[in-house]
Amino acid sequence: MNQLREFFSGIIDYAGLFPPAGLDMSSAVRQYAMHRAGPDCDLLGRFVVPVSRLDEFATAASPLIGASAQWKVSAIASEHPDLTRRAIDRFNSIYGTVLCDSVEMPVASYDDITQATAAFQDDLALFLEVSPHSDPISLLREIALTPASAKLRTGGVVESAIPSPEQVVRFLEVCVEEGVPFKATAGLHHAIRGRYPLTYDPSSASAMMFGYLNIFFGAAFCAAGSSSSSILGIVEETNPAAFRVDDRGVWWDDHVVVHEQLASVRQTVAVSFGACSFSEPVGEARSLNLI
Numbered sequence: 001m002n003q004l005r006e007f008f009s010g011i012i013d014y015a016g017l018f019p020p021a022g023l024d025m026s027s028a029v030r031q032y033a034m035h036r037a038g039p040d041c042d043l044l045g046r047f048v049v050p051v052s053r054l055d056e057f058a059t060a061a062s063p064l065i066g067a068s069a070q071w072k073v074s075a076i077a078s079e080h081p082d083l084t085r086r087a088i089d090r091f092n093s094i095y096g097t098v099l100c101d102s103v104e105m106p107v108a109s110y111d112d113i114t115q116a117t118a119a120f121q122d123d124l125a126l127f128l129e130v131s132p133h134s135d136p137i138s139l140l141r142e143i144a145l146t147p148a149s150a151k152l153r154t155g156g157v158v159e160s161a162i163p164s165p166e167q168v169v170r171f172l173e174v175c176v177e178e179g180v181p182f183k184a185t186a187g188l189h190h191a192i193r194g195r196y197p198l199t200y201d202p203s204s205a206s207a208m209m210f211g212y213l214n215i216f217f218g219a220a221f222c223a224a225g226s227s228s229s230s231i232l233g234i235v236e237e238t239n240p241a242a243f244r245v246d247d248r249g250v251w252w253d254d255h256v257v258v259h260e261q262l263a264s265v266r267q268t269v270a271v272s273f274g275a276c277s278f279s280e281p282v283g284e285a286r287s288l289n290l291i
Contacts, residue, residue, distance in 0.1 A: 003259040004203050005291045007266055008043050011185070011216075011280055012244055013074055013274040014149040015048040019157050020199035025053065029060040032071075035278045036234050040291070043282055045272045046074040046102055051084050054091045074102035074125075074274075081105065081119035088124070098113035101125060104151055104183075104242050122147040127183050127271075129153060131165035144178035149271060151234040154215060155187020157198050159207040162187060165235045168210065169218070169228060172235075176222045176269060185274035188212040192240045210235070212273055212281060217250060219270040220257045230255055240288050280283060 014035065015021075016028035023031065032047050047195050049057045054075060065071055077084040089101045103126040113128060121124045128150035130139045136150075145152055152171050163171075171181045175182050190196055192211035197204040218234045226234075234252050237243070244251040249258035257265075275281055285291045 002079060002251070004262075005042070005122055007216075007259075007262045008285065008291060009213075009266070010043065011212075011266070011272050012043055012278055013045040013048050013185075013272050014278050015185070015274040015276045016278075017049060017053070018274075018276050020201075020204075020285055023276075025056050025060045029057065029064060031278070033061075033064040036071075040278075040282050041248045043291070044278060046072045047075045047237050048076060048104075051075045051077050051087050051103075054087065054100065058091070058095045061098055062095070069097065071098045072102070073098055073100040074104060074127075075100050077105035085119040102127065105137060106131075107143075110139075110142055113139065113146065113148070113157050117146040117148050124235045126147065127151040130171070130178070132171050133166045140171075140178055140180055141175045141237065144180050149182050150175060151184040152182055152184045152215075153186050154210045155198075159198065159205065162207060162209060165210075165232055168235050169222075169232050170172075172215075172219050172231065173223045173228065176219065179268075181271050182219075183271045183273060184212070184215050188215065188273045188275055189277050189280040191281065191290075193236060193238050212275075215273070216258070216265075216270045217243060217252065218238055220250070220262050220265040221252065221255060223265050223269055224255075224257045224261050226255055245290065256261055 014032050016023045017029050027079045035044050059108040091100055104127040106118055106129040128143055128148050132152055138154045140150055190211045192214045193214045195206050196209045197206050214235045218231050221234055222231050242252055250254050
């Protein structure tokens, strides 16, 4: 299990500000501080915050950060890349205990990619969100020519935001084929695919949602050379017992990805996923005896 825990190291970017949690800044920052001090802090990645709220974040976080610590931030951009760049540079020049070293923004064209990569080049981690609801091949191939990574939105608070398993598989395959690292976001609170409520509202509608194991193990098996039909089976898997872990690696059906391959995938392909809860995905990993 120690080897699999290494696979999960830093995998969850905390996005408590975003739906369905939608916490206020003070509450989200306190949650992040608690998780950083907790027993599973090694699984925690960056704090995710809109660029427009960076100063608000720093004000809330500063009293909770020790003198020798530094929190890392991933900023969600909604303006032109040049404006976003100036805002992040200003933020990083003012605050010493928090560092924005990652930025995420949607792209829908070659020009979008060119502008984004020109603004950020290779000194910040840049994640370019490509819609999974259309064929991602051309945009992912353009991203492959840059230092940027891709971003996959796997869900949302409405069922129509969830891509099909086939669309997810195509995204994974192209990322592996083209050597494009990616992060995932939205709807990945759970470990395994299943029908879950779309929000925390007691009257929320439910939908078939992906689990983070489906996405990350799917990427790992894809990188190991599994067939498209096998990757689709992994992405659609709803039975936690279908994934078996031993000293060799992770098994699904009669396919295996060895631990060394899993480690390589996390470093080069499947970077992290954003979730508005940290305790839910960690708790499910523990209940499945994965950590």
